[in-house]
Every structure is written in C-alpha cells, then in structure tokens.
Amino acid sequence: MDLQILPVTAPKTPIKDENELAFGKHFSDRMLVMEYDSGKGWHSARIQPYGPLTLDPAAMVLHYSQEIFEGLKVFRRPDGKLAMFRPADNVTRFNRSAERMCMPEVDEKFFLDAMIELIKLEADWVPHSEGTSLYVRPTMIATEPMLGVRPADQYLCYVILSPVGAYYKGGIAPVKIWISDFYVRATEGGTGEAKTGGNYAASLFAAQEAAENGYDQVLWLDAKEKRFVEEVGSMNMLFLYDGKIVTSPLKGTVLDGITRRSVLTLVKEMGYEIEERALSVDEIMAGTSNGRLQEAFGTGTAVVISPVGSFCYKDECVQLGDGQPGELTMKLYNKLTAIQYGRETDNHNWVTLL
Numbered sequence: 001m002d003l004q005i006l007p008v009t010a011p012k013t014p015i016k017d018e019n020e021l022a023f024g025k026h027f028s029d030r031m032l033v034m035e036y037d038s039g040k041g042w043h044s045a046r047i048q049p050y051g052p053l054t055l056d057p058a059a060m061v062l063h064y065s066q067e068i069f070e071g072l073k074v075f076r077r078p079d080g081k082l083a084m085f086r087p088a089d090n091v092t093r094f095n096r097s098a099e100r101m102c103m104p105e106v107d108e109k110f111f112l113d114a115m116i117e118l119i120k121l122e123a124d125w126v127p128h129s130e131g132t133s134l135y136v137r138p139t140m141i142a143t144e145p146m147l148g149v150r151p152a153d154q155y156l157c158y159v160i161l162s163p164v165g166a167y168y169k170g171g172i173a174p175v176k177i178w179i180s181d182f183y184v185r186a187t188e189g190g191t192g193e194a195k196t197g198g199n200y201a202a203s204l205f206a207a208q209e210a211a212e213n214g215y216d217q218v219l220w221l222d223a224k225e226k227r228f229v230e231e232v233g234s235m236n237m238l239f240l241y242d243g244k245i246v247t248s249p250l251k252g253t254v255l256d257g258i259t260r261r262s263v264l265t266l267v268k269e270m271g272y273e274i275e276e277r278a279l280s281v282d283e284i285m286a287g288t289s290n291g292r293l294q295e296a297f298g299t300g301t302a303v304v305i306s307p308v309g310s311f312c313y314k315d316e317c318v319q320l321g322d323g324q325p326g327e328l329t330m331k332l333y334n335k336l337t338a339i340q341y342g343r344e345t346d347n348h349n350w351v352t353l354l
C-alpha cells in the first residue's frame, strides 16, 4: 500500500508556553488515516490535515463501541533528536486488541513506518521541556453503517498527535487512591486486557464518585471476590511489599502495560525479586501500618510512574510512609525518563531514534 501525503494549507503554531500543555488538549496539524473494507483490506493510507471525521450516524462504533486505541510517546532529547519509546510493542498490542474486538489487524511494519513518517512531518510539535513529550494516539473504529450486532465490514484507522505535559495536575506528586469495594472494571473472560474505549467508559461512574470525594483515581479489585488488586484504569499498579516487587498477574483482566514491562525489567536488573501475584486489599491496608508495604506506584505511558500517597477503602484511609514519593519509585522514574530523554544509554533497545 502506498502512503499519500496531502498538503496542510493552514498550519497552526505549536503552543509556546509548555507549562500549559497538560494532557491531550492540543493536537498537531496532520493525522495518518487508512480505511478498511472486507474483501479489499486496508487501503487509501494518507497523511492529511488534522480535522473532524465524517461518520454515518449508524456507524457501528457509535452504537456498539467496536473501537481500540493505543498510546505511545516521542521525546525530544537535549541534542534535538527525537526518540520513540518501544513503538513496535504498541503496534503489536494494537493488533492484539484488534483480534479481541473482531477488528482487522494492521500490517505492523507499514503502520509503524507510516506513523514515523507522520511524526517526522510534525517534528515541530514535539515539545522541548523536561517532562513533556508528543503523545501518539493510534485509533481504530468500526465505520460501517449497520444496526445489527456483528463485527463491522468497514473500519477507519487513524493516528493523531498531541503535545503533552504531566498527566496528573500535580505532576509527580503522590496520588490519593480510592479502592472500590463495589464497582468493577473487568472480569475474567471479558475485555479488560484489550485497549478498547468501553473499558474506560465503564470506569467513569466510579471515577466520578471518587473525584467528588477528593480522590485522584480508582483502584479496581477483582470482580469475583472483590479482594485482590487489579489496576487503576490509566495505569498498572506495582507494590514494594516485603522488599519484593508485587504486581497483578496478566490473566486477561489487566492491561499488559509497556511501562509495566519496562519497569519489571529495570527492577529485576536492580536485584529485586518479582512476584506476579494477587495482592489483597487487606495486605495493602494492614501493610501500611505494619511496614510490610513500603511503596506503591502506578505505571503507564501517559503517567510514566506515579507514586501513591494514600489508599482509602470503605471507611478507612491510610497513608503510605510519610506520604511522599518512595525512594525506589523515584529511582525508577529517574531511570526510565533518563533512558527516554537520552541521558542514559538504552541497553534494552527500547528506543527508536527518528
């Protein structure tokens, strides 16, 4: 398939004050688009001006949420070079989500090359300050106009680019986590592992309730027993418990996070033992007072690494340590961002330089 490049007639100016970036509010001038028809496959790949999509009101995504997405980042290094972090892993995961949602897979090489072409054209949109990056959002939606419930025959795949700052307003400040004892995010056999919009829509009601009560995020427990930690909707959770790194196993209900994978590699190299096991809410609540739970943090492309300052469950709220980011948490944040921004050698082949 050829990639057509269409001109941009009215380019915008990238935002000057990078303190104002926040997360996902600004978008660059161009987007990558390709279309799919069953019987024909993917076609009409093009980089075109960023702008609204034309969709039939009966487009299946609007009714039955057949949709997937990804999130990856491009960093501007002090020498001006642009670095993408583990992009091939995101494209592979995009295809895994596509399979789960009965959507057509993309040609991984073509898609990644086209994405790189888009980023090169939009290089001016990669912000300069430490802590900022260009967030890349590949998306696929079912466009066939049809009200029967079945996989669609037509799809649109597109990639948009957003210069971003910190995901949370407080940056690396510890977050206050509410552990839900009622709402659940995913069940075994469900779509929890897929990066599909419905998982996020289903999390909003609890997140809203948490926000009304002053919490930053909801920590989901397993749907069967409501006892074991799964994830926070926008990040995987890792705990320093009894001196070991504990995190939920990947059994279909949590996202196979790429930052999670990277952090597990780094802690292993630092000599920590890793336990991928179900940590119970009781272990968390008791662990903060008996000292067994030393640190807790979330990982994700958008958040990078986010320290947890306190947990609230039912009527009890507990502070973790002195409520400040833990030593290991900060060490990992510094190490990962040093690799991303090029201050440290990338020994793992995680970085693609553009």
Ligand code: COI
Binding pocket: 070, 071, 072, 200, 233, 234, 235, 300, 301, 302, 303
């Ligand atoms: C990411 O970390 O890239 C995500 O996709 C989380 C998102 C829902 C903000």
